[in-house]
Amino acid sequence: EPEVTQTPSHQVTQMGQEVILRCVPISNHLYFYWYRQILGQKVEFLVSFYNNEISEKSEIFDDQFSVERPDGSNFTLKIRSTKLEDSAMYFCASSEASGRESYEQYFGPGTRLTVT
């Protein structure tokens, strides 16, 4: 069964450093998403991406964040200058289509980012 994969599973970085989190969505999916879950809190939407551009972003997704689909398979989240409060589990998801009518989003296993 196809699945979303994410690398690395755990990333430790120092405050102020840049990190890139990588995701390989399911191959025939067209919509891609990043969510994050700070320890003990709920999962929060960061950004959605379609046709090589951001379709929606939350207020969390400020200028420190960027997303890219550098080739036909990878989808990346970059944090330019990490802060302590960026420590969280970051989930990538993909779906065949989008809309209120329930196109299922398939989630990867997550990357745990620890900023020290």
Place this chain on the structure above:
Amino acid sequence: AQSVTQLDSHVSVSEGTPVLLRCNYSSSYSPSLFWYVQHPNKGLQLLLKYTSAATLVKGINGFEAEFKKSETSFHLTKPSAHMSDAAEYFCVVSEYKLIFGTGTRLQVFP
């Protein structure tokens, strides 16, 4: 804006007894609703989804949920808990992006 409220942060049951995880939603139109499960150190797995078809939705691992518009609820149930059901459960409403509830941690005791 749509939102979901999970009424219990923790639920504890004995193995073999029924499970009820409560969720209420807020939506100005007919929502798409989901339950996701997260086992320790694992990703999010879809249990079931409601998309304006049948109001009683059956999912994986014996779980089901009933959409009740009059009560704005979408509670998750299972007739008989298994030890492997211990996990975090999230009620989710879809508005293109997914909006997650705060989660309910289910503990199952032998």
